[in-house]
Amino acid sequence: MANSSSTQLAHRLDEVGFSDIVQIRNKVLALRKAGHAVWGLHGGEPFFDTPQLIKLAMTDALAANHTRYAPSSGVEPLRAALTTKLQQRNKIPCQEEHVILTAGGAHALYSAFQCVLDPGDDVLVFSPYWTPIRDLITGAQARPLLVPTTSARRTGLLKALENYATENTRAIYYNTPQNPSGVVFSRAEAEEVAAFARERDLIVIADEAYEDLVYDGEHFSIASLPGMFERTITTYTFSKSFGMTGWRIGYAVAPEPYMTGLRKLVLYSINGVSTPTQYAAMAALALPHQFHADRLADYRKRRDLLLAGLLDLGFKCDPPAGAFYAFADCSHIHKDSRKAAEILLDQAYTAAIPGVVFGAQGEGHLRFGYATTIEQIEGALDAMKKAKL
Numbered sequence: 001m002a003n004s005s006s007t008q009l010a011h012r013l014d015e016v017g018f019s020d021i022v023q024i025r026n027k028v029l030a031l032r033k034a035g036h037a038v039w040g041l042h043g044g045e046p047f048f049d050t051p052q053l054i055k056l057a058m059t060d061a062l063a064a065n066h067t068r069y070a071p072s073s074g075v076e077p078l079r080a081a082l083t084t085k086l087q088q089r090n091k092i093p094c095q096e097e098h099v100i101l102t103a104g105g106a107h108a109l110y111s112a113f114q115c116v117l118d119p120g121d122d123v124l125v126f127s128p129y130w131t132p133i134r135d136l137i138t139g140a141q142a143r144p145l146l147v148p149t150t151s152a153r154r155t156g157l158l159k160a161l162e163n164y165a166t167e168n169t170r171a172i173y174y175n176t177p178q179n180p181s182g183v184v185f186s187r188a189e190a191e192e193v194a195a196f197a198r199e200r201d202l203i204v205i206a207d208e209a210y211e212d213l214v215y216d217g218e219h220f221s222i223a224s225l226p227g228m229f230e231r232t233i234t235t236y237t238f239s240k241s242f243g244m245t246g247w248r249i250g251y252a253v254a255p256e257p258y259m260t261g262l263r264k265l266v267l268y269s270i271n272g273v274s275t276p277t278q279y280a281a282m283a284a285l286a287l288p289h290q291f292h293a294d295r296l297a298d299y300r301k302r303r304d305l306l307l308a309g310l311l312d313l314g315f316k317c318d319p320p321a322g323a324f325y326a327f328a329d330c331s332h333i334h335k336d337s338r339k340a341a342e343i344l345l346d347q348a349y350t351a352a353i354p355g356v357v358f359g360a361q362g363e364g365h366l367r368f369g370y371a372t373t374i375e376q377i378e379g380a381l382d383a384m385k386k387a388k389l
């Protein structure tokens, strides 16, 4: 289909939207500018600053003039360190040539979808899902097929995937721990998804952005299962684990032919992650296990505080097993989650994200992020109580 005028965008962007989350963030900024204290539970950014050691590694890299073009897939010592991490921690049977650096997890996912999807392909997506996933899929001129997570977990994932798959299904997006639900899929669930992918010859795009944030159960990488590395692109980010959201660095691990596709996409989109940032990432990887254990304890404290407060206020909410969001049923405030979010913001100056922005299966819910300070969580709970919500 040709464009009809110079003022028209490429048609493949027609179905691609801007995230509603940005609109809510803007409303919060406007309220704060008008002098209101807004309790911010709408975000998805770690509460802590990037650790000093990582910042120092960046300045050391600058002093040592690591400021030139690097190989577009990433500098060799970082790819080597990531390979060791992926082999030991994630049990993914990869080698250095299977690892590529990206500008955050979002760019790894963009590249993954672009490199395997053709126009007309379908992708199975457990829903509610992280909002940009729909846009990343439609931007590749493919279609998301939403599989309701709650009922799928009741009937078994394999059966649910069978029900929703079409003849055009090419891939499964598999996010664990999940944003927004906090669901952590078990090893047995990964095995079901893997069995389905092998049976139908599908590709799995595994998003493990929150791998370090699991409170109940254990993180399990689907690409570690027999026969799965061959058909999986797994994506990661430094954003959540290390408080590095603004640095824009992540990575993907995949075999051929996907790696060739990923290399082309990274080359022609960014031509590699900034070189000094990669040196900083090496320092992040070298942080001791205790760093993650301490952060996890901090998050657990916030999760327990928020969950107890929400239940006390009359919300219904399963304890989130991972990530840093509570996905609470808000039907006692309003069944329409956009209206419920508006009521919360107007009457208790508390910002949460309407569940419907994460897919129809999220309607009737609000996403509360607890990656913030204890004061923000306590302030929000107190304000909701006072507003009698």
Ligand SMILES: Cc1ncc(COP(=O)(O)O)c(C=O)c1O
Pocket (backbone or CB within 6 Å): 044, 103, 104, 105, 106, 107, 130, 175, 178, 179, 207, 209, 236, 237, 238, 239, 245, 249, 250
């Ligand atoms: C499920 C999920 N995947 C990937 C990302 C990507 O994060 P980034 O692009 O900051 O690395 C996010 C960030 O919110 C996320 O929630």
